[in-house]
Amino acid sequence: MRVLVLGATGFIGTRVVDELVLRHGAEVRATVRDYRKAVRLGRLPVEWVEATATEPSAMRDASRGCDAVVHCAHPFSSPNESAALDLCRAAVAAASATTARRLVYVGTTAIYGMGAREISDDTAPRPDTPYGRLKLSCERLLNREHDAGSIRLVVLRRSIVYGPFGPTWTVLPARQMSDGNLVLPLDASGACNAIYVDDVAQSVARAVMLDTGSRVAVNLAADDRPSWRAFYGAYEERVRPGAVKEWPIDAIREAIAARHRDRRSWRAVQRALGDRRVRDRLNEIPLIAGLNALGKSLGWRGLPSTELLSPRRENDAAEQPALVDHLPDPLRLDLYVRAPHVDGAIARGLLGVTPRDLRSGIVPTRGWLQWAGLVPVARAEARPA
Amino acid sequence: MIRLALVGCGKVAEVFHLPALSTVHGLTLSAVLDVNPSRARALAAMSGASGVHVASDLSDLVGRCDAALVALPNYLHASACIPLLEHGCHVLVEKPMAVSVEDCDRLIAAARGSGAVLSAAMVRRFIAAYELVRELISKQTFGPIRRIQVAEGVVYNWPATTGFFLKKDQAGGGVLVDFGSHVLDTLLWWLGDLTVNAYEDDAYGGVEAECHAQCTSTAGVAVDIELSRLRRLACTARIEYEHATVEINLHSGAVDLIIAGTHSAIRGRVGALGQAGWTPAADPFVLQLRAFLSDIQRGAGVTPTATTARDVASLFAACAAKRRSLEGPASPAVELDVVGVR
Numbered sequence: 001m002r003v004l005v006l007g008a009t010g011f012i013g014t015r016v017v018d019e020l021v022l023r024h025g026a027e028v029r030a031t032v033r034d035y036r037k038a039v040r041l042g043r044l045p046v047e048w049v050e051a052t053a054t055e056p057s058a059m060r061d062a063s064r065g066c067d068a069v070v071h072c073a074h075p076f077s078s079p080n081e082s083a084a085l086d087l088c089r090a091a092v093a094a095a096s097a098t099t100a101r102r103l104v105y106v107g108t109t110a111i112y113g114m115g116a117r118e119i120s121d122d123t124a125p126r127p128d129t130p131y132g133r134l135k136l137s138c139e140r141l142l143n144r145e146h147d148a149g150s151i152r153l154v155v156l157r158r159s160i161v162y163g164p165f166g167p168t169w170t171v172l173p174a175r176q177m178s179d180g181n182l183v184l185p186l187d188a189s190g191a192c193n194a195i196y197v198d199d200v201a202q203s204v205a206r207a208v209m210l211d212t213g214s215r216v217a218v219n220l221a222a223d224d225r226p227s228w229r230a231f232y233g234a235y236e237e238r239v240r241p242g243a244v245k246e247w248p249i250d251a252i253r254e255a256i257a258a259r260h261r262d263r264r265s266w267r268a269v270q271r272a273l274g275d276r277r278v279r280d281r282l283n284e285i286p287l288i289a290g291l292n293a294l295g296k297s298l299g300w301r302g303l304p305s306t307e308l309l310s311p312r313r314e315n316d317a318a319e320q321p322a323l324v325d326h327l328p329d330p331l332r333l334d335l336y337v338r339a340p341h342v343d344g345a346i347a348r349g350l351l352g353v354t355p356r357d358l359r360s361g362i363v364p365t366r367g368w369l370q371w372a373g374l375v376p377v378a379r380a381e382a383r384p385a
Numbered sequence: 386m387i388r389l390a391l392v393g394c395g396k397v398a399e400v401f402h403l404p405a406l407s408t409v410h411g412l413t414l415s416a417v418l419d420v421n422p423s424r425a426r427a428l429a430a431m432s433g434a435s436g437v438h439v440a441s442d443l444s445d446l447v448g449r450c451d452a453a454l455v456a457l458p459n460y461l462h463a464s465a466c467i468p469l470l471e472h473g474c475h476v477l478v479e480k481p482m483a484v485s486v487e488d489c490d491r492l493i494a495a496a497r498g499s500g501a502v503l504s505a506a507m508v509r510r511f512i513a514a515y516e517l518v519r520e521l522i523s524k525q526t527f528g529p530i531r532r533i534q535v536a537e538g539v540v541y542n543w544p545a546t547t548g549f550f551l552k553k554d555q556a557g558g559g560v561l562v563d564f565g566s567h568v569l570d571t572l573l574w575w576l577g578d579l580t581v582n583a584y585e586d587d588a589y590g591g592v593e594a595e596c597h598a599q600c601t602s603t604a605g606v607a608v609d610i611e612l613s614r615l616r617r618l619a620c621t622a623r624i625e626y627e628h629a630t631v632e633i634n635l636h637s638g639a640v641d642l643i644i645a646g647t648h649s650a651i652r653g654r655v656g657a658l659g660q661a662g663w664t665p666a667a668d669p670f671v672l673q674l675r676a677f678l679s680d681i682q683r684g685a686g687v688t689p690t691a692t693t694a695r696d697v698a699s700l701f702a703a704c705a706a707k708r709r710s711l712e713g714p715a716s717p718a719v720e721l722d723v724v725g726v727r
Binding site for chain 1: 553
C-alpha cells in the first residue's frame, strides 16, 4: 500500500507515518515545506514531496500510484479559512488521482461548539470559535467532493490530543508547570476528552484501509472521561507537585482583565526595556542606535538599563525567579468550564481501536517529558561532581 | 594573493565562511558556484568583493581560482573535490570530508597526486578551549583520564536551503554524520584512536535523529557519546580524571574545572596569555581560513584534519557494523508492533 500524507511533519502526522510504515508496512510519500520540522520523519524511508501543499497539479503528481491520501495538515503559519480550504482542495486533487480515491481527513470536535451537553457523531455542528468554524468549512468542502464522487471521504474528529512532542496539551502545560502555576477554574466541569496521539494515529491508519464507499465521519475519544483537574494532575505529579492552582472563576477573569490593563501601561514598556536582550535587539536598528548614541552624547543615559529600572539587590543571583501564574486564554477557559463530553463509541467499533485511558497514556508521556528535559533540573537526577 | 572559489552557497557559507573570509588578508573571493545561480549571485553580492565570477559548473572554475572552499551537500564532496584537487586547486571541504573510507582515500590520493592542499573544515579545532583540553590530556596535567562523556543535542533548527540532510543517499547518515563528524574528529585529535564497542541509533530505514556510541581509546579511556537532533542535551565534553573533572561547552568553549569532592566549579573563557595579558580568542572560522592559507603557502599537502576525516569515516563504518536499534520514548517504533522496515 502506498499513501500520500499531507501534514506528515506535524505532531499527529509524524505518528501517522510511523504507524503506516512500521506497523502496516506501507510506503509513504510525505509533503514537506520545512525540513527542519521533519527530523523525526527522516528516520523512516519516506519519499519526500517538496510541494507547497496548496498546488492541486503538484498534488495530483505527488499522489500518482498511491492508494490513499491522509490530510492532517493545518495552516498554522496563516490560520485563515482561505488557506485551510486551499489545503483541502489540494487534498481532494491528490485523493482523486489515487487508485481508491480514499481521503482520510483529521478533523476536530471543535466544529460542535460548546452548546450541547454530550456530543455524538450525529450532533449538529454549531462551532463557536474561529478554529471550529474554519474546520467545519473544510469538512463541508470535502463532503461536497465526496457527494460529487471525486473522493471517498473518512473524517476523524479528534479532540484534546496529548502525548510525546504534543505542543499544545503536553509541552505547553509541562513548561507552564515548570516555571509557574497552571491556573484552572475551581470545580471546572467541562469535559477534557483527552486522547493519546498514538490512538489517533492508529485510527487514521485503520481508516485508510476501511472498505466502504459511504462517507464516514466519526468522533475519536477515549472512554474514561477524565476531568481537567485529573488531566493536568497527571502532569503535575511528575513535573512539579502543587503546580496546578484552582481559583474561583471570577478571580481568574479579574486576573485576566488586570493583566490586559497592565499590558497597556507604561510599566509593560519598562519591563520589556529592562530586558538586556530587548535592548540589544533595539540597538541593532540603526535609527534607534543612532538616537541612543545622540542622546548619550547630550547627557541622557540612553536606553534604560536593568539596574535603572529595578535596583539590583545583593542576593539577586541566589534568588529563584518568582513563579508565574499561567492564566488560561479565553478559549481554554471556555473548554474548562463547559466543554461537552465526546462519545467515540462508533469510531471504536468501526476502526477497532480502543483509545487508552489517561492513566495508560500518561505513562509514556511522562517518560518522554523526562527524556526531553522538560522536567525541571531540580527534579532530575543530580550528577556527581 | 590566493584566489578562492566558494563551491556551494548554502547557509553555512553565508553565515560563517563568507564573513570570515572578508577579514583574512591573503585570500580573496574570485568565484562562486551553486546549483542555484541566483543563490550564487546573492553570495557574490554579499561578499562585497568586486569581479566575483558566477561559475556555471566546476570546469568553469579552472583558471579562475587557486583554492576552493567546498560547502556542498555531503554526497557531492568527493565528486566536486577530486577534479579540483587534480587540477592543483587547494581544497578546504566542509565536514564530513566524505562519509565512506573509500571516498576519503580517493580524495587523499587526488591531493597527493597534484600536491594540492586538502583540509577538512573541522572548525572546532580552532576554538581555544579545545586546544586547552588537548594540552591537558597530552600533558596529563590532572593525571590519567578515567572517562569521557560527550553529549551534544539541540532541537534541530539549522535553516538549510535544501533537505539533503534528511536523505540517506545524500547525507550518508543523520546526527552521527552531522554532529558526530565534529565530535569524533575532536576525540581522535585529543586521544589518538578509538574503538567502537557498542552503537545504537533510532533510524528505521532513514537517517538517525539520535544515537549513542560507547568507545574505548587506545589508552583504555572509556568514551561515551550521545547525540541528538530532537532534544537539548548538555552540549559538553566531560573529561573525568581521578581528582578533577574538566567540562567544556562544545559550542561556546566555556570550560568548567570541577575538583573532585567539592560542589563548586571554576568556569572561564579560554583566551591567550601573553605580554599584554589575557586576550580573548579570535573567531574560529577566521582562524580556520588563516590556517588554510598558511597550509597553502607552505605546501602542506594532505593536512591532519583530512587524514583524521578518513579515521572518522572508518568510525562511521564501525558504528554501522555494531548498530542496534535505539529504543526510547521518542523512537518511531515505540509502542508499535513493527512489521515494516528495521
